[in-house]
Amino acid sequence: MATTTAAVNPDARVGVALASGVRRLALAHFGVAVGAFGVASAMAMMQALSRANLDLPFRGPAMYYMSVTAHGTLMALVFTTFFIMGLGYVVAEHALDRAMPYRRLGWVSFWIATAGTAATVVAILAFKATVLYTFYPPLKAHPAFYIGLTLVVVGSWGWCAVMLLALAAWRKEHASQPIPLAMYGIAATVIVWLLATVGVALEMLLQLIPWSLGYAKTVDPELARMLFWWFGHPLVYFWLLPAYVIWYAVLPRAAGGRLFSDPLGRLVFALFILLSTPVGFHHQFMDPGIASGWKMLHTFNTLWILYPSFVTAFTIIASLELAGRARGGQGLFGWIPRLPWSDPLVSSVILSMLLFALGGWGGAINASFGMNALVHNTSWIPGHFHTTVGSASALTFMGALYWLLPRLLGKRLELRPMAAVQPYVWFAGMLLFSVPTHITGLMGMPRRVYDASYGNHPTALSWTTLTNVSAIGGLLLFVSALFFLLVVLFTVFGAKAEAEGIEFAESLDGPTARSLVFDRLGLLTLAAVVLIVIAYGPPIWNHLQMTRFGSLGFSPF
Numbered sequence: 001m002a003t004t005t006a007a008v009n010p011d012a013r014v015g016v017a018l019a020s021g022v023r024r025l026a027l028a029h030f031g032v033a034v035g036a037f038g039v040a041s042a043m044a045m046m047q048a049l050s051r052a053n054l055d056l057p058f059r060g061p062a063m064y065y066m067s068v069t070a071h072g073t074l075m076a077l078v079f080t081t082f083f084i085m086g087l088g089y090v091v092a093e094h095a096l097d098r099a100m101p102y103r104r105l106g107w108v109s110f111w112i113a114t115a116g117t118a119a120t121v122v123a124i125l126a127f128k129a130t131v132l133y134t135f136y137p138p139l140k141a142h143p144a145f146y147i148g149l150t151l152v153v154v155g156s157w158g159w160c161a162v163m164l165l166a167l168a169a170w171r172k173e174h175a176s177q178p179i180p181l182a183m184y185g186i187a188a189t190v191i192v193w194l195l196a197t198v199g200v201a202l203e204m205l206l207q208l209i210p211w212s213l214g215y216a217k218t219v220d221p222e223l224a225r226m227l228f229w230w231f232g233h234p235l236v237y238f239w240l241l242p243a244y245v246i247w248y249a250v251l252p253r254a255a256g257g258r259l260f261s262d263p264l265g266r267l268v269f270a271l272f273i274l275l276s277t278p279v280g281f282h283h284q285f286m287d288p289g290i291a292s293g294w295k296m297l298h299t300f301n302t303l304w305i306l307y308p309s310f311v312t313a314f315t316i317i318a319s320l321e322l323a324g325r326a327r328g329g330q331g332l333f334g335w336i337p338r339l340p341w342s343d344p345l346v347s348s349v350i351l352s353m354l355l356f357a358l359g360g361w362g363g364a365i366n367a368s369f370g371m372n373a374l375v376h377n378t379s380w381i382p383g384h385f386h387t388t389v390g391s392a393s394a395l396t397f398m399g400a401l402y403w404l405l406p407r408l409l410g411k412r413l414e415l416r417p418m419a420a421v422q423p424y425v426w427f428a429g430m431l432l433f434s435v436p437t438h439i440t441g442l443m444g445m446p447r448r449v450y451d452a453s454y455g456n457h458p459t460a461l462s463w464t465t466l467t468n469v470s471a472i473g474g475l476l477l478f479v480s481a482l483f484f485l486l487v488v489l490f491t492v493f494g495a496k497a498e499a500e501g502i503e504f505a506e507s508l509d510g511p512t513a514r515s516l517v518f519d520r521l522g523l524l525t526l527a528a529v530v531l532i533v534i535a536y537g538p539p540i541w542n543h544l545q546m547t548r549f550g551s552l553g554f555s556p557f
């Protein structure tokens with residue numbers, strides 16, 4: 001798989017011949033990611049049909065919640081993390097244009113994360129960990145679930161170390177040069193992830209693992225939720241920033257143009273380093289035990305962090321306009337039809353951006369205290385995050401694999417017509433799935449319900465048509481996922497062919513020597529740590545001063 005002859009070496013035309021080691025490392029990560037995506041997609045279709053109350057074989061409450069746990073965990077935690085790590089390896093070697101050091105550490109980390117994934121998945125499939133992907137106590141899982149997920153995080157820390165060491169080695173040789181933008185985005189992803197995972201590591205090591213092993217008799221659900229959302233919100237930027245790396249550093253070139261502004265991209269990534277974490281209470285507006293002043297502070301930070309996404313919308317659309325005009329587009333909108341709409345990378349990214357616009361609009365509603373009360377824990381929430389992580393990230397990652405796999409394998413993209421329609425099927429399926437899911441949420445339908453009809457309750461019957469439409473959307477999404485898997489399989493097993501190199505977009509503007517100011521990653525991280533201490537220190541301290549009762553673990557048996 002990894003050995004290509006010189007004639008078809010996909011990297012023959014780029015500065016560095018991608019050493020077969022890093023290529024294999026990246027492909028191994030993509031393999032786990034695609035496998036997780038495939039299993040989770042099949043479960044998703046059953047869940048979506050279950051919402052239409054179809055009489056499916058095996059349908060039942062235990063199966064539904066096991067499936068939702070597996071789907072959420074495999075999609076949001078496994079597919080994303082493994083894809084992102086694989087992308088990091090490709091970028092570290094190609095954007096930095098030097099053989100990536102510390103590959104052995106990369107492999108050890110890969111196996112740790114893969115073993116952790118296996119332990120988690122076995123616990124879920126054995127019905128021993130039906131705790132949903134947020135694993136809030138007092139829902140309690142088998143220790144293998146928590147230890148497995150902890151190992152995934154430990155493995156990802158190894159990846160973070162490799163990324164930072166590779167960057168440090170490059171900087172030693174290029175002290176006066178700004179970090180290439182793609183690698184800058186990966187470095188921001190790594191820093192956001194390191195800051196985020198402190199929260200979940202504390203939750204796992206101090207609370208959930210000792211409790212599930214029986215060493216601690218009780219658990220504090222509110223403290224667990226604070227630590228979970230310390231991790232859970234920046235987690236969404238861990239999903240998003242690698243997608244932005246593709247949008248900024250790959251899309252403009254694939255569309256036939258240049259990035260509108262390199263320094264704007266750096267500004268965006270730097271703002272995410274600063275502001276990703278001190279915002280988690282916007283998931284806990286309805287929780288008791290956190291003073292409203294602290295919730296307010298997290299709200300302000302949340303509204304600030306909308307700004308880099310607006311800058312991104314502007315910069316990427318401007319870059320697409322440059323591409324459309326370079327392809328001969330005229331007039332106000334004449335550049336739009338000139339874009340290469342049948343290129344699966346380009347269409348994936350543009351359609352994922354459109355769905356993300358819907359998600360961002362809903363996100364601003366979630367972040368507003370009063371409106372949050374209306375949508376909290378309703379089906380609005382899964383409607384929202386399927387347009388964000390389930391589209392902005394997931395669809396971009398699929399598009400990126402259409403671009404990356406042929407280049408890494410030294411092959412052609414097979415089943416090209418199927419690859420060309422797949423993003424459109426996802427887009428249509430996602431609109432049909434998520435718009436009705438938003439609306440039923442406004443009508444009062446909770447999320448995570450097995451029987452959407454509530455035993456034919458009149459209120460529940462009022463949303464039946466909408467849940468049926470969303471089930472059709474789910475079916476289309478599954479068809480799209482299947483197309484994606486077929487294209488990947490045929491490409492992996494296809495014949496060797498002349499493949500293009502991995503090259504990143506040039507920029508119309510910058511980087512200049514002044515862009516070096518963004519490269520002070522240590523200082524940015526320090527400022528982010530100060531903000532986290534301000535946002536989380538006093539409320540956690542206050543919480544620990546309260547009378548503690550603890551909660552016994554929930555057990556269905």
Ligand code: HEM
Pocket residue numbers: 040041044045047048051068069071072073075076079080132133134379382386389390391394433446447448449473474475477478481
């Ligand atoms: C293949 C297309 C997909 C379909 C049909 C689908 C459908 C669903 C359905 C019906 C639920 C259960 C909602 C509930 O009961 O509240 C769900 C939950 C979820 N989905 Fe998807 N989904 C798809 C793709 C994705 C993707 C690509 C991601 C992320 C990368 C994702 C992440 C999640 C998460 C995090 C949950 C929440 C689990 C929980 O509540 O604990 N889904 N999905």
Ligand SMILES: [Cu+2]
Pocket residue numbers: 232233236280282283
């Ligand atoms: Cu959030």
